[in-house]
């Protein structure tokens with residue numbers, strides 16, 4: 001890595017937030033002038049004082065750079081890039097190894113981006129596959145060092161689980177699917193199959209990388225499923241809204257729920273849910289029903305038929321189009337909360353997720369609390385990213401996964 005660092009002035013607000021732990025430089029009149037080629041730049045203050053060593057990302061529409069180091073002298077940090085990268089990977093792997101996650105699931109994060117000081121870099125262990133998701137163009141340009149560091153960290157912390165196949169997915173804002181397979185240094189293998197299976201809490205799931213932007217199972221939700229297991233085990237009937245490939249529905253069946261209903265707009269995902277059911281012959285399939293259709297409409301019809309549930313899981317996409325209109329997740333709650341509340345048994349629980357960094361916790365909490373009050377629902381629990389998915393102080397955007405548990409008439 002070249003030691004010649006270009007200095008780039010930063011917006012005073014950016015400096016303020018960086019000092020509080022925020023790791024991004026977003027697009028503004030300062031960052032739009034950042035150089036187009038340099039891998040790293042030195043962010044400076046008003047008087048030219050050095051503030052942070054940044055990973056430059058000229059092609060990103062909104063996040064123009066990410067903080068790599070606040071430690072001076074910065075020139076030395078540039079020389080130490082590879083050593084620091086290895087140290088951060090090792091630390092991230094070590095943390096997850098200590099959690100013994102493999103005892104209960106074959107899907108977990110080994111690195112969770114900014115929270116592990118690996119900005120824009122997310123590494124998921126998926127059985128004997130490794131999925132590296134990069135949100136910053138920077139990582140493509142240091143791929144050799146990255147692979148070396150990953151190989152070393154596996155050797156040190158998970159020697160028996162070195163992945164057979166490695167995938168890199170470039171995640172970008174326009175949701176294009178860019179997936180390719182790569183190899184650890186010195187290893188070559190036949191072209192891997194992007195369709196494979198894994199187990200989470202004793203349930204088997206079919207994963208399909210590269211077909212869609214997401215691949216069939218949300219690893220960041222695994223810890224939530226575990227946290228929610230007491231709610232599932234006390235529920236006889238469960239309604240899973242925006243069911244996708246059915247992770248929450250299969251989890252409900254595994255907890256011996258006697259009636260599980262999954263609703264999704266996509267036939268493709270509901271067929272995939274059936275595939276997942278087939279992989280798990282021990283689950284009581286007769287206790288499950290899939291309904292194809294927009295959540296709002298199906299809820300109306302369930303209310304009309306006076307159906308009741310002990311537990312409702314609602315995990316809408318950040319923006320949803322139901323054939324008639326596009327609604328943001330918070331708007332879908334405004335539209336559906338009353339019917340969800342009506343469908344709950346007295347004392348029943350409603351779990352509402354919001355999966356976007358664009359709405360901060362306070363706004364989500366306050367708006368949902370208000371909606372809850374109007375419908376005899378009281379907040380009884382709060383769900384946050386946990387276990388392998390870590391958070392970072394001063395970085396609310398990293399805390400994107402939010403969940404609230406409501407109870408009816410308590």
Ligand SMILES: C[S@@+](CC[C@H](N)C(=O)[O-])C[C@H]1O[C@@H](n2cnc3c(N)ncnc32)[C@H](O)[C@@H]1O
Nearest residue numbers: 242243244247264265266294295315317320322
């Ligand atoms: C974020 S995924 C849900 C993930 C799921 N809860 C899980 O943990 O596996 C969103 C799902 O909502 C579905 N969807 C989007 N808009 C919908 C609508 N209006 N009605 C029903 N399903 C919808 C999509 O097809 C997709 O499967």
